[in-house]
Structures are given as structure tokens and as C-alpha cells.
Amino acid sequence: MVFWTLVIGAIIIAWLYKLNKDYVVLTLFTKRVKTVDGTPLENSVALCKGRTIFGNAFDFSVSPDNMFDFSRKLAAEMKRSYVLYGLFTPFYNIITAEDAELVMNDQNNLTTKGIIYNFLEPFLNRGLLTSSGKKWHSRRKMLTPAFHFNILGQFEEIFKEESKKFVESLEAGDLSSVTLNEIIPKFTLNAICETALGVKLDEQMNADQYRASFKMIEEVFLMRIRNPFYILDSLYKVFLAPKIAKHISIVHNFSSEIIDKRRQVFAEEPEHSEDKADDNQSFYTKKRYAMLDTLLRAERDGLIDHVGICEEVDTFMFEGFDTTSMALLFSLMNLSLYPEMQERCYQEILENVEDDLSQLDIQQLAKLKYLECFIKETLRLYPSVPVIGREVANETRLANNLILPKGSQIIIHIIDIHRNAKYFENPDKFDPERFTPEASAGRHPYAYVPFSAGQRNCIGQKFAMLELKTVLVNIIKKFKILPLMKDQDIKLQSGMVIRTSNIIKVKLEKRV
Numbered sequence: 001m002v003f004w005t006l007v008i009g010a011i012i013i014a015w016l017y018k019l020n021k022d023y024v025v026l027t028l029f030t031k032r033v034k035t036v037d038g039t040p041l042e043n044s045v046a047l048c049k050g051r052t053i054f055g056n057a058f059d060f061s062v063s064p065d066n067m068f069d070f071s072r073k074l075a076a077e078m079k080r081s082y083v084l085y086g087l088f089t090p091f092y093n094i095i096t097a098e099d100a101e102l103v104m105n106d107q108n109n110l111t112t113k114g115i116i117y118n119f120l121e122p123f124l125n126r127g128l129l130t131s132s133g134k135k136w137h138s139r140r141k142m143l144t145p146a147f148h149f150n151i152l153g154q155f156e157e158i159f160k161e162e163s164k165k166f167v168e169s170l171e172a173g174d175l176s177s178v179t180l181n182e183i184i185p186k187f188t189l190n191a192i193c194e195t196a197l198g199v200k201l202d203e204q205m206n207a208d209q210y211r212a213s214f215k216m217i218e219e220v221f222l223m224r225i226r227n228p229f230y231i232l233d234s235l236y237k238v239f240l241a242p243k244i245a246k247h248i249s250i251v252h253n254f255s256s257e258i259i260d261k262r263r264q265v266f267a268e269e270p271e272h273s274e275d276k277a278d279d280n281q282s283f284y285t286k287k288r289y290a291m292l293d294t295l296l297r298a299e300r301d302g303l304i305d306h307v308g309i310c311e312e313v314d315t316f317m318f319e320g321f322d323t324t325s326m327a328l329l330f331s332l333m334n335l336s337l338y339p340e341m342q343e344r345c346y347q348e349i350l351e352n353v354e355d356d357l358s359q360l361d362i363q364q365l366a367k368l369k370y371l372e373c374f375i376k377e378t379l380r381l382y383p384s385v386p387v388i389g390r391e392v393a394n395e396t397r398l399a400n401n402l403i404l405p406k407g408s409q410i411i412i413h414i415i416d417i418h419r420n421a422k423y424f425e426n427p428d429k430f431d432p433e434r435f436t437p438e439a440s441a442g443r444h445p446y447a448y449v450p451f452s453a454g455q456r457n458c459i460g461q462k463f464a465m466l467e468l469k470t471v472l473v474n475i476i477k478k479f480k481i482l483p484l485m486k487d488q489d490i491k492l493q494s495g496m497v498i499r500t501s502n503i504i505k506v507k508l509e510k511r512v
């Protein structure tokens with residue numbers, strides 16, 4: 001009996017030993033990443049020892065603050081891209097521009113969004129951000145004209161109006177302590193609703209409730225990232241979905257109400273029937289255009305249904321609201337922390353922008369080169385979307401000698417690429433001069449990718465830069481922005497976008 005137990009035990013151990021070469025057994029048979037030339041994996045990529053015997057599956061079961069810091073610590077320790085083994089799947093973590101280029105440039109196997117994006121599905125369903133394959137191609141083609149240069153000119157009018165209102169609301173408040181986390185989302189939500197959706201938010205629409213529900217959805221999203229068991233939809237549905245059902249329906253009702261309002265405006269305009277999809281110029285000059293009109297037109301032509309429109313509207317609200325909020329928050333914070341740079345922005349505005357800000361246009365904004373460098377540097381150190389993900393659709397061989405098994409997850413840490421001393425000397429120093437043409441020459445093209453790159457890049461990047469420049473010109477012209485906290489006090493956090501765990505405040509002083 002003892003003999004046979006030993007024999008069977010030995011066979012099992014031998015079998016597990018063999019299996020372990022292809023799979024990380026204790027992470028529930030996660031396939032291993034291999035090398036093309038058969039050399040040891042650690043020669044081509046860093047491997048990170050797990051905190052438990054279950055690979056790295058439980059390494060991220062920490063608070064959002066610690067999760068953010070933990071990733072930065074790993075990048076600093078590893079110094080090159082690294083592999084982690086989670087439950088069921090390996091995670092290839094990219095922290096160099098060279099590796100990011102291989103993934104962002106791939107046209108075939110690496111354009112599908114990663115598992116993390118599934119966590120957004122109850123909220124966004126499958127819109128432009130989260131979809132892949134044919135659906136993504138046709139939606140991207142449908143929506144690209146909505147971001148055409150000619151249309152940005154019309155959006156500029158809205159950005160100006162909203163910026164003016166924003167400055168007036170600041171003036172009416174307590175200038176000695178302005179809480180950026182509170183006031184900015186109001187401005188950015190109004191701006192996205194009016195430009196993208198063509199609807200002014202009014203009292204009845206309860207935008208405060210929308211923003212609060214948005215936060216709750218984010219909390220549950222983070223719970224799913226931290227606990228590897230919540231990867232399983234069945235567990236999510238039982239334990240987490242009921243917590244946010246109410247909030248999901250609040251955000252969906254909010255966007256549905258907007259779609260209905262705009263649909264009425266659209267239906268009242270008979271000339272829409274004559275519009276050609278690519279005839280933006282003539283169409284958009286007839287009345288104020290909204291991106292949602294592109295979708296309503298496609299609906300009329302039978303190219304998209306109501307569910308599809310909701311997916312895209314929720315996606316625009318998600319992508320266009322919080323990303324710009326955080327970019328604006330960090331820009332204002334940096335203006336307060338670096339007074340000489342703020343003064344340079346102010347002087348540049350005086351030299352290049354008409355005194356009457358209602359005349360501000362894209363041409364004047366294009367002259368504000370230093371302000372642009374300032375925003376770019378802000379997005380380098382504080383990219384609104386610090387991390388993006390892909391899923392490997394089919395086993396893929398990369399030019400860096402790695403073979404990624406089908407289903408592997410790729411995490412591109414944009415923030416770690418941006419803070420890598422290989423591309424940016426003294427990377428933690430805030431220095432807008434890095435983005436002058438001379439300083440940028442010769443830099444790796446994927447070393448600075450706040451809007452990602454390749455075919456899945458951000459469709460709204462020009463829109464976002466225009467909005468940021470417009471509101472910043474309005475604020476800088478009116479106020480001196482003074483600090484109420486130190487650079488070292490700012491604590492970054494993970495969220496659906498980058499967050500701060502502390503409240504960011506500044507003081508404003510009216511310019512005379």
C-alpha cells in the first residue's frame with residue numbers, strides 16, 4: 001500500500017513538474033509566456049516574484065492608494081517590462097516606449113481591449129472604447145467625421161461660453177480656497193454634454209446625482225480589479241452588481257434623457273435628410289452641430305440602433321468628462337506650484353490673444369506654444385489615463401523575443417513610460433521646455449503617449465486640447481493662481497482615470 005502510494009505520488013509530482021513548464025499550476029493553470037529563441041524568459045523580460053504561492057494573483061489586493069504605489073514601485077524595481085502571473089492568465093506589463101510601440105502598432109492580434117474593460121461593460125456596454133473587430137471599425141469610421149477640424153471651430157464657441165460661465169462662478173465664490181475636485185467636474189460635464197450631445201444641462205437633469213453615481217460605479221470597478229475572483233462574471237453578478245444597479249440605471253437614464261431631447265431637435269430639422277456623411281462643412285454651418293447628430297443620422301440610415309447610440313453616448317460621457325477634469329485639475333495645480341511658468345503663460349496670452357475673449361478662436365489658441373508645452377508636461381506627469389490594456393487575440397510573437405499565449409493580458413503603464421529617465425532626464429521634475437521642438441527631436445515616438453497611439457488612439461485628443469486651452473486662457477487671464485498645498489502632499493490613486501486621494505485646493509487672486 002505504502003509502495004503504491006509513493007509510486008502514485010511520484011507520478012503526480014513528475015506530471016506536475018512537466019505541466020509546470022507550460023503552466024503556472026497554482027494560478028489555476030495559467031499559460032506561461034515563452035521566448036522565440038528558447039532562451040530563459042528572464043533574459044527577455046523581468047519576472048516578478050509573487051507575494052503568495054499563487055503566483056501574483058493576490059499581489060494587487062490592496063487599497064487604491066497602495067495599488068497605484070505598488071505598480072510604480074514594481075516599475076522602479078524591475079526597470080524593464082515585466083510579467084506577472086494572475087489567476088488563469090499572464091499579465092505582460094509594459095513600461096518602455098520600445099515595447100509599447102510593438103503593441104500599439106500591431107494591426108491584428110493586439111487591438112482587442114483587455115479584461116479590465118469587461119468591468120466597464122455594465123456601464124458602457126460595447127461602445128467605441130471597449131468594442132473590437134468589425135464593430136469597432138464601423139463605429140470608428142462612423143464617428144471620425146464628428147471630430148473633424150471644421151467642427152472643432154464650432155465646439156470652440158461652446159468652450160468659450162462654458163469657460164466664461166465657469167470663471168463667473170469662480171468669481172462669485174470664495175477665492176481664498178477653491179476646491180478643484182468639486183468645481184471642475186461641473187464645468188467638464190457641461191462642456192461634454194453641450195458639444196458631444198447638443199444638450200444644455202438644466203436643473204431637472206440632476207447632474208450632481210449623475211456625478212455621484214459615476215463615483216459609485218468607479219468604486220465597484222476597483223473592487224473587481226483588486227479581487228481576482230471578481231474576474232468571474234458570475235461572482236460579480238451575485239456580490240457586486242446589486243450594489244450598483246441603482247447607479248447604473250441613474251447614469252443610463254441620464255444619457256437616455258439627453259438622447260431623447262436631442263432626437264426631438266434633430267427630428268424638427270428637415271434638412272438633415274439631405275446631408276451626406278462626409279459633407280461636414282455645409283451641414284455643420286446650418287446650425288450648431290453635436291456629435292450625437294452623427295449617430296442620429298446613422299440611425300436614420302439604418303447603420304446603428306438605439307442601443308448602439310446609448311453605448312456611444314455613455315462612452316463619450318465617460319471618456320470626455322473625467323479625463324479632461326483630471327487634466328484641468330492637474331494643470332491648475334501646476335500653475336499654482338510654478339508661478340514663473342504661470343507668468344510666462346500669462347504674458348504669452350497677452351501677446352497673442354485679443355483682449356475681448358469672446359473673439360478667441362482656434363488660430364489664436366494655436367499661437368500659445370508655451371501653454372501647450374505646459375499642458376503636455378502636465379499630461380506627462382499626470383496622464384488622465386495612466387494605464388491601458390489589451391488582450392492577445394491569438395498567440396503572438398513579438399520582435400522583442402516574447403511569445404504571448406492567446407488570452408494573455410497586456411497592461412501598458414503610460415505613466416511609467418512617461419516617468420522613465422531613459423526618455424526624460426530628471427523625470428520627476430516639472431519642465432514644460434521638454435516639449436519644445438528642439439528638446440523633443442530624437443525622442444522615441446512612443447515615449448509620450450497620453451492619448452495612446454496607433455489605431456486605438458484617442459479620438460477626442462484635439463477636442464480635449466482645445467477645451468483645456470480655452471478654459472485655461474480664461475482662468476489665467478482673470479486670476480493669479482496661488483498654491484495652498486505642496487507638490488509632495490499630492491497623493492495619486494488608481495481609478496477609472498488617475499485620481500488624487502486628497503482634495504486639491506488653490507487660492508485665486510483677481511488680476512488688476
Ligand code: HEM
Nearest residue numbers: 128129319320323324327384385388451452458459460464
Ligand atoms: C485629456 C483628455 C483625454 C485623455 C488623456 C484621453 C486619453 C485616451 C486614451 C489613453 C485612450 C486609449 C484608451 C485605451 O486604449 O484603452 C483614449 C481613447 C478614447 N478616447 Fe480619449 N482622452 C481624453 C479625452 C477624450 C475626449 C474629450 C473624448 C471625447 C469627446 C475622448 C474619447 C475617446 C474615445 C471614444 C476613445 C476610444 C477610441 C477607440 O478605441 O477607437 N477622449 N483616450
